Each structure stands twice: as structure tokens, then as C-alpha cells.
Amino acid sequence: MHPSSSSLWSRFRKKHPAIIYDAVKPVSIEIQDLTVQYPQNAVISKLSCDFKAPGLWAVAGPNGAGKSTLLKTMLGLQKFASGGIHFHGLCPCDVAYLAQQNQLDRRFPLTVGDTVAMGLFRQVGLFRRYTKEQREKMQIALDEVGLSSFAKVPLQALSGGQFQRVLFARLILQDAPVILLDEPFTGVDGRTLEDLMKLLHQWVKEGRLVVAVLHHIDLVQEYFPHTLLLARHFFKAGLTKDVVTPENMLAAVAASREWEAEVG
């Protein structure tokens, strides 16, 4: 565990006592019979899935099927009613997360460098200066996302794709063993998509677990070896070629329609 993690873990445990953690490697996140309840209805019910590192998982399904809710529940941002989330080999506080892009103000007066540096916040804390080594790491992260000379550029000058590259550079600096992404490719141009996908594959090669919520099923089939297909009470998890089949897709759509009809 990272030296700063033990205090973070004790704080995390106090807030989210239902999430279980043991230090036994290999890294994986095991979800058993998970049910997440909103006031009126269940968003996710009886979901079981085992995310093992290294791995590249897509979470796919119709709109409102509980995909984003699943990520938030794994992060402890959303309470669950029953079932369990069990982290093996990594602290639940060591998970990196990229929220949907539209939640950020792209005209915020920060430079690309400032934004990427946030990925080091745990190491530098409130005051410490960035060491030479950390500065080099920032530059490497910028190189990796193809924004080598952008450190001083203000965020508001960036295109949607470039902005997303900046957030990926921040993820690189966080250096987390597990990375959760919520719709990371929305509003991103084709070339950026290619580059960011290469990055995801590199992360998996480095032994990390990457779980991405995706909307486009063709992206899932093209790039992601594993898929969790999710639609409320319906779910299928496994190899993409076994999961993303016409029958399963129809079943997922039917399940979410059925739910919509119930809610009215």
C-alpha cells in the first residue's frame, strides 16, 4: 500500500463501512449480489461480477441502466442497499476515476499544467513544491497524451478532445492500480479516441484494471476484451464476444423497457 494510503483507508472505512478490503494480491474487485436503491426503485439489483487486474472492461447497456451508478457505488460515492463490494489487493481509496466531462467548467482559469498537477495532490499535499522528478513525470504524462508543449496553455483554449487528453494525463500521474472511466470518449474526435484507446491498452499491459462505461456498442466490440452488459435487473458479464450477442442486446433493451413501463 502507498504510505499515505493507510490514513486515507481508515477515513474511507469510517464513511463506507459496507465496502470490504483485504490486502491479498492479485488485485481484483468482486461484486456480489449488489443492489442499489434509489428512493422509488432499484437501479441495480443482484449484480455479481468479478473485475480482475489486469483487465480491460466495458460497462455497456441502455440509457438509465445504472452504469454510472455502478461506478459511483464502487467508489463509495453512492450507498448500496444489499450485497457486497470486496476489494482484493488494493485499497478502495486507491482507485482513480474520471467523471463525465460535461460536469466540468472548461473555461475555468487554469493552465493545462495546473490541471495535470492535480494528479499529484496526494503526494505534495497543501504546500510542498513539486520536485524535479515530479515535474519530469508531469512532462512525461503530457508527452504520452500528445500535449507535450501545452503545459502553459489555458484550458479555455482547448478543444473537447484536447481537454479529455488533459484529464487522461492527470490520471497517468495518479498512477492508480484501478481506473474507472465514465463515458470517456463522449464528444471526442476520432484521432483522440485512437490515442486514448492506445493509452488504455498500455495501462492494462502495465497490470492495471480499467473499467469504462461506454455508450457505443461498436466501440466495445472493437476495443474491449471483457464486457459487463447491464440493464437494471438484467446483466451478463464475461468475454465481449460471448456477452455482446444479438439475443443479449435484445434482452437488455427489453429489461430497461419493462422497467420504464413499471415506473410509468
Next chain:
Amino acid sequence: MLDFFVAPFVDYIFLRRALMACLALALGCGPVGVLLVLRRMSLMGDALAHALLPGAAIGFLLGGLSLLAMGCGGFIVGFLVALVAGLISRKTILNEDASFAGFYLISLSLGVLIVSMQGSQVDLMHILFGTILAVDTTSLLIVTGITSFTLCVLALIYRPLIIECFDSGFLRVIGGRGTLYHSLFLILVALNLVATFQALGTLMALGMMMLPAVSSRLWARHVWSLFLLSSFFAVISGYLGLLLSYHEEWPSGPSIILVAGIIYGISLILAPFGILKQQQGAL
């Protein structure tokens, strides 16, 4: 020339005190206002400023026209209202703006009522619109104290506070104490409004924060330069406002805010992110 720009402050001690107060207020309100704008919390600031009134009125009832009594009352009630209004928008279907608007109307009416019960029309005018020319040494000490405290706290929590402004979800996931920084910041807003309120009154206290801040947003593109520019605009507004009010015999509070308003108007037209330049960019 010198007579016009400098002599009033050399001749009259109350003008010198007022100028000092403006300077101190500008240093604190500049950065706090910028952060309010960046966090899209202008409305929250509005609710807070109005909520100062009943608190200040209660302080006035107990301790008369003293900044300490009214300031303490204002701070406590203002902070309570900010907390409750935030809570209501989280726990009910009301949006933040609706819940805040409700609160500041209630606060305003309650405050005016309390002051009229005990004091005179003049007292009411003083509390609503401020009495910067009546700043004494005690209030000057309070104002400069609040400014120093504000700048120290901001320096202390600058990094996580900016992260929280930009991407609060990120700070939460990496285990930062977002709520702590948010609450500290709210305390700073309430404190600075209390400091401003003797000079400009409860109705215009927010003006010293918001107008320079939104003006600077049109010129600068870094958080630190926004801070500096916003404080600079606030200093200029304070100085020119006092000068105008002296020469033209205008009320001082409104003069200061009007100068800030003129700076805003000029910025809207001429600044790099103002109307003219953006139009050019669009063509």
C-alpha cells in the same frame, strides 16, 4: 491636480481612515469574490449578505451602532442561513437559487423590522447603506484583522480549494476533505461581508466582492492574476469612489460601488474576453 486627488485625504482624518478601510477590504474581498464567481456561488453570496441584516440588527439592538456587536450578530446569522439554505437545496426539490432567494427576502424584511422597532430611520439607512466615513480605529482594526486572517487562510488552503472549485468530484475521490475547505471558504465569505458591511451596508456589501471579481474575469486567465486584478479594481473603486463622494457630496457607499460598476462596464466592452474582442474572434 494634487489638490483634487490628494488634498482631501491629507486634510481630513475620517477620509484617511475610510481610504485605509477600503484598501484593507479590497485586499480581502478581491480573492474571495473571484472564488465566489469561479464556484458559481454569486447567489449564495447574495443570500449571505442579506442574511447579515437581521443578525446585525439584533447586534444593533444589544450594542448600538458598533461594528463589533453588529458584526458578530451578522456573522452568526449569515453563516447559519448559508448552511440552512445549502441544506434545503440538497434535501428538497428546490434549486439552490430558489432556496436562496426565499431566504434573503425573509432576512431583509426581518432585519428592517427589527431595526425599525428600536432605532430611527437614520439608523436603518446606516445599516442598509453603510457609513464608511464613520470608520473609527476599532472598526479599522477589525477590518484589517479580517483581511489578514482571510489572506492567511486562503494561502493555507489554496491548492485544495482550487481543485475543489474546478472538480469537486476529483477531490472527493482522491480523499481530499472537500467539505472542510468548502466550509472554511464560506466562513471567509461571511467574515468579509461583515467587514464590508460597515463601509457599504448590507445591501451593497456584496458589490465590493462581485463587481471587481467579474470585471477581472474578463481580463485575466490565471487564478492568481484574477486575484491581483480583482483586488486592484477594488482599491481603485474605493479610492475614486471616496474622491467623488467628497467633491460631489455624493453618499460614499453608492459612489464606490458605482465606480466598480463603471470599471465593469469598461471591461465588458474593452477587455480581452469582453464584447468587442469576442466579436472579432467570432468573425
